[in-house]
Amino acid sequence: MQVFGPNELLADVLKKDLCIGCGACTEICPYFKSYKGRTSMLFSCTRQEGRCHAHCPKAEVDLDELSSFMFGKAYEGSPLGSYQSVVISKAGPEMIPGNFQSGGTVSALMTHALMERQIDAAVLTDWKGLIPVPELITEPGDVTRFASSKYVTAPTVSMFNKSKQLGYKRVGIVGTPCQLTAIAKIRTNPLDREDFEDTAGLTVGLFCTWTLDARDLLKYLSARIDVEKIKKLDIPPPPAEVLTVTTVDDEIELPLSEIRPMIPRACSVCPDMTAEWADVSVGGLEGSPGWNTLIIRTQKGAELISKAEASGFLVTDKMPKESFEHLSMAAGNKKARAFRQAMEDGCLNNKDDGHAALRVSPTILKEMNIESGEDNVGDT
Amino acid sequence: MSAILKGKKGDQRLFMGNEAIARGALEAGVNVVAGYPGTPSSEIIESLSRVAKDRDIYVEWSVNEKVAAEVAAAGSLAGLRSMCTMKMNGVHVASDFLLHLALTGTRGGMVIVACDDPNAHSSQNEAEMRHFAQMLEIPLLEPGSFQDAKDLIKWAFELSEELRSIVFIRGTTRLSHASGQVVLDELPETERKAAFRHDGFILDQMTGSVISLPIAFKHPQLQEKLQKAAERYEGCPFNSYTGPENPDVLIITSSACTFYSIEAVHMLDLQNRAGILKLTTTWPLPKRLIKKHLQTAGQILVVEEVLPFMEENLKVLAYEIASEIGIKPILGKRDGTLPSHGEMRPDVVAGALAGITGTSVDQRSEEYEKKVNERVFFGAPARDLTFCPGCPHRASLWSIENVLQMDNRQGFVCGDVGCYTMGLSPSNFGTLKTAHSMGSGTGLASGFGKLDRFGMEQPVLSVCGDSTFFHTGIPALVNAVHHGSNMIMVVLDNSGTAMTGFQPHPGIEKNAMGDVAKSIDIAKVCEAIGAKVRVEDPFEVEATQEALFQLLEEEGAKVLVLKQVCALSPEKKWSKKFEMSVDTELCIGEECGCNRLCTRIFRCPGLVWDQESKTARIDSILCTGCGVCASICPANAIRKTPLAANGKEVA
Incomplete structure (x- = not known):
């Protein structure tokens, strides 16, 4: 993967509004910092190569290289990425109950991994007054505190960087596709550092169609409700077209037409809906609020799932064919839209005309009918 | 004993221009002196x-120049001799009061010494004060030697008492700060008693109420005084002419x-062709004296700083x-013979004079010029205007810059006049984005803080x-609080008027004469005005940034007082709080991460930066041992x- 320095990161990502605020460039140096869901460059840095750029999920992401690192093969461009199996799941009877978004699969897996000492710490994302705050926990009992979707940009990767400095060797992380793209880039030791250690013990991805700018959402919601009272955000499947906000004393619905303008530009060039660079990826299951969709990708992921099942932390079942098709179509659409947008924006497979946000094999683009711009992919 | 008291009548002493002025004031028997610090007038x-x-x-040391003028005027109105000092900017601050004082007139002699700073060596503009003399219609004197700087003060006091008017004396940086030989006169014993008479006829300047009205009476009276001044200027012993009887120039x-x-005349060896009329009485001009000299000359070259003030009147x-x-x-x-900006120099005058007389200045050889340029521009190490080691401003601006950048909403800081003005420079983080007159940063912020309705976020x-807080900061804060402006005023409290040399101000428990004075608590003043106030030590970097982040969340006008004594202050100098060191094993130097x-x-x-070991060192x-760098080191x-x-390590 091509690695440049902070000035390229500033020019290609921050100034082009492609920063998603994942925090991958923070907590590694004094120049990039995350505050209230946004990343800023504080002072100029003159380095030609830096981890800030190397870690960024919006700068020179070579999908072939990531795929070959994670799965030992080239990127295929399939809607759901590489996987071993897709099932549905929910927290099992041994799991501590919690305020789960859907089936509680993520909480159950992290609790189990911490209990079994498969990981010695977990990076999870909480929020304080709607501003996302990543935290590092070591106690299995703390996991459920972080349950429920946040729907906002979060510097989760910053805490992973910090966990490394604190000396944790096997860290579990729950993150969105962009955050896990950053984690995967970090794991490839992009700067070939001799002292490099891969400290990612377990990566759990969350399905994501898009996210919202934390500050914009806070501003929007503050004008309408007491944000301190918010318990849960949810975007029910179509045709609802609303954001449901559950507060301590009420549940209100806000039209998605007012919410969509808060989607960061960075999401429009994200080809990943199902967190393809994770050990396992988890999302909701259409029509079954108590269940999750679970994509098992790596051997490590598969082993964790079977252990969690065996110990009663997780229950799995067969994925209904129709749900699988819906998921694939949605994921495929997002991918095609993203590649097309990246091409339009001039940040796909750049050669001499600047730096790319994404690099993907031209063959795949051709298969997806993207070169011609005549693909028939519709909006979901 | 202080240098300006040493010596008896007839002794020759080396005085800085400002010391000569001070000695002159003593020889004139001055009673009351008030001013506000400002280079080049402070000494x-x-x-x-x-x-x-x-x-x-x-x-x-008064709170600002306007009040200084008022304090000095009180001395005059009570029959004493009073003097008021300030830099040129101060005249602008004081001018509202002076405009009235010119009309009411004075009683005891009152002299205002205002020092201009051509080339703005230590200022943010090179505006001059001479035009104020014209505008206020009061007499102006400009000493042209160190001896004159001393002797003119007494003459000015006598003129002031003769006219019952303020008299302006103008200094400039080179006259104020260079030194020269001065012959001393006696220091008189003054017997003046202070009493303010207000029982006389209202139009009697010496005994009645003091007011600039009725204008129909007071304005012509003022103009009569100016006429009288011009007359007295005809015989002023401080004007002199040197040169041939009928000079070409x-x-x-x-x-x-x-x-x-x-110097220019000597450089060109034009002693026989060029004459110099040193004019001390530059406003109003003495007509007969000028006529006498103009008559004798072929052509005239007017040499002055900065604007063509004398030239136009001539x-x-x-x-x-x-x-x-x-x-x-x-x-x-x-006509462009001389520039009307910047400081005058002998070579510039010589160049003009050479052009007029058809002579030429000995030019330096090209080779010499080249060598000089090499030495000056390429040989000398590059040095930025920067804060001193251990300067609290560096720590304060560091925290402000970090917080504003992290906040990421293009926040900005309005500055004004002080060492912290250097915060405009990129080498000091470039945190400041505006700088105007004293206190104006807060006034601007008060205005910017009301623009949210027009979409400013x-x-x-x-x-x-x-010192600036007391000078002109308070009204700006009052304005911001009263109008609910969304802003944060950061008071950089380094416990003294540091930039001009630690003059005390109302926040200090000591006055100019060294006596104990009641100090005024800045934070309490701000609280009383109605601002939310936080006080932090800028050396505590984390707490300072936390306070700033919190204040950014609050609505309305807020104040953060960052209190830490200036590193150069007499009380702090030579005392280190910490011995600093760099662990070169941990220092990651140029590597990614630092x-x-x-x-x-x-x-x-x-x-x-140690080039060899590629690590930082102290x-x-x-190093003053402030400890701030330990808080910023990422490793x-x-x-x-x-x-x-x-100075010993704590056990």
Whole structure:
């Protein structure tokens, strides 16, 4: 993967509004910092190569290289990425109950991994007054505190960087596709550092169609409700077209037409809906609020799932064919839209005309009918 | 004994121009002196404050120049001799009061010494004060030698008492700050008693109520005084002419330009062709004296700083007498013979003079010029304007810059006048985005903080020094609080008027004469005004940033007082709180993760980049042991060891 320095990161990502605020460039140096869901460059840095750029999920992401690192093969461009199996799941009877978004699969897996000492710490994302705050926990009992979707940009990767400095060797992380793209880039030791250690013990991805700018959402919601009272955000499947906000004393619905303008530009060039660079990826299951969709990708992921099942932390079942098709179509659409947008924006497979946000094999683009711009992919 | 008291009548002493002025005030029997510090004027009061007890005079550093003028005027109205000092900007501050004082007139002699700073060596503009004399219609004097600087004060007091009017004396940087030989006169015993008479007829300037009205009476009276001044100027012993009887070129000059003119004539060896009229009485011009000299000359070159003030008045006069003496070519700034900006220099005057006389200045050889340029521009190490080691401003601006950048809403800081103005420079983080007159940063912030209704979402801050807070910061804060402006005023309280030399201000428990004075608590003033106030130590970087982040969340006008004594203050100098060191094993230097943050960005001169080891190190001579760099090192490589007050390590 091509690695440049902070000035390229500033020019290609921050100034082009492609920063998603994942925090991958923070907590590694004094120049990039995350505050209230946004990343800023504080002072100029003159380095030609830096981890800030190397870690960024919006700068020179070579999908072939990531795929070959994670799965030992080239990127295929399939809607759901590489996987071993897709099932549905929910927290099992041994799991501590919690305020789960859907089936509680993520909480159950992290609790189990911490209990079994498969990981010695977990990076999870909480929020304080709607501003996302990543935290590092070591106690299995703390996991459920972080349950429920946040729907906002979060510097989760910053805490992973910090966990490394604190000396944790096997860290579990729950993150969105962009955050896990950053984690995967970090794991490839992009700067070939001799002292490099891969400290990612377990990566759990969350399905994501898009996210919202934390500050914009806070501003929007503050004008309408007491944000301190918010318990849960949810975007029910179509045709609802609303954001449901559950507060301590009420549940209100806000039209998605007012919410969509808060989607960061960075999401429009994200080809990943199902967190393809994770050990396992988890999302909701259409029509079954108590269940999750679970994509098992790596051997490590598969082993964790079977252990969690065996110990009663997780229950799995067969994925209904129709749900699988819906998921694939949605994921495929997002991918095609993203590649097309990246091409339009001039940040796909750049050669001499600047730096790319994404690099993907031209063959795949051709298969997806993207070169011609005549693909028939519709909006979901 | 203070230097300006030493010596008896007839002794020759080396005085800085400002010391000469101070000595002159003592020889004139001054009773009351008030001013506000400002380069190049500060040493006048500095010198007088040290001898206040010996000479039984009252000296104060006032809160600002307007109040200083008022305090001095009170002395005059009570029948005493009073003097007021300030830099040129101060005249603008004081001018509202002076406009009235000119009309009411004075009783005891009152002299205002205002010092201009051509080239803005220590200012943010090079505006001059001479035009105020014209605008206020009061007499102006410009000393053209160090001896004159002393002797003119007494003459000015006598003139003031004769006219019962304020008299302006103008200094410039070179006259104020250079030194020369001065012959002393006696120091008189003053017997004046203070009493303010207000029982007389209202139109009697000496006994009635003091008011500038009725204008129909007071304005003509003021103009009569000016006429009288012009008459007295005809015989002023401080005007002098040197040169041939009928010079080809008559140089008319004043102030420090007198030196440059003399030098230029010598450089060109034009003693037989060029004459110099050193004019001390530059407003109003003495008509007969001018006529006498214009008559004798072929052409005239006016040499002055900065604007063609004297030149224009001379031209008006020359027009009025043209029928008698003919039309004389008067060269100067208006025709471009000399520049009307920047400081005058002997070589500039010589260049102009050479052009007029058809002579030439000995030019330096090209080779010499080349060598000089190499040495100056390429040989000397690059040095930025930067804060001293251990300067609290560096720590304060560091925190402000970090917070504003992290906040990421294009927040900005409005500055004003003080060492912290250097925060505009990129080498000091470039945190400040505006700088105007004293207190103006807070006024601007008060305005910016009301623009949210027009879509402005940027956080607005101002910085203001402690002395500036009292000078003109308070009204701006009152305005911001009253109008609910969304802004944060950061008071950079380094416990003194540091930039001009630690003059006390109302926040200090000591006055100019060294007596105990009631100090006024800045935070309490701000609270009383109604602002939310936080007080932090800027050396506590984390707490300072936390406070800023919190204040950014609050609505309305807020104040953050960042209190830490200036590193150069007499009380702090030579005392280190910490012994600093760099753990070179931990220092990651240029590597990813630091890239020399301390020596490349933070840039305290106490931190040095060691080219060989590729690590930072501490210059233990320059380091003041403030400990701030330890808080900013990303690798925790900078260590601080607490030291006891005696400089020994704490056990």
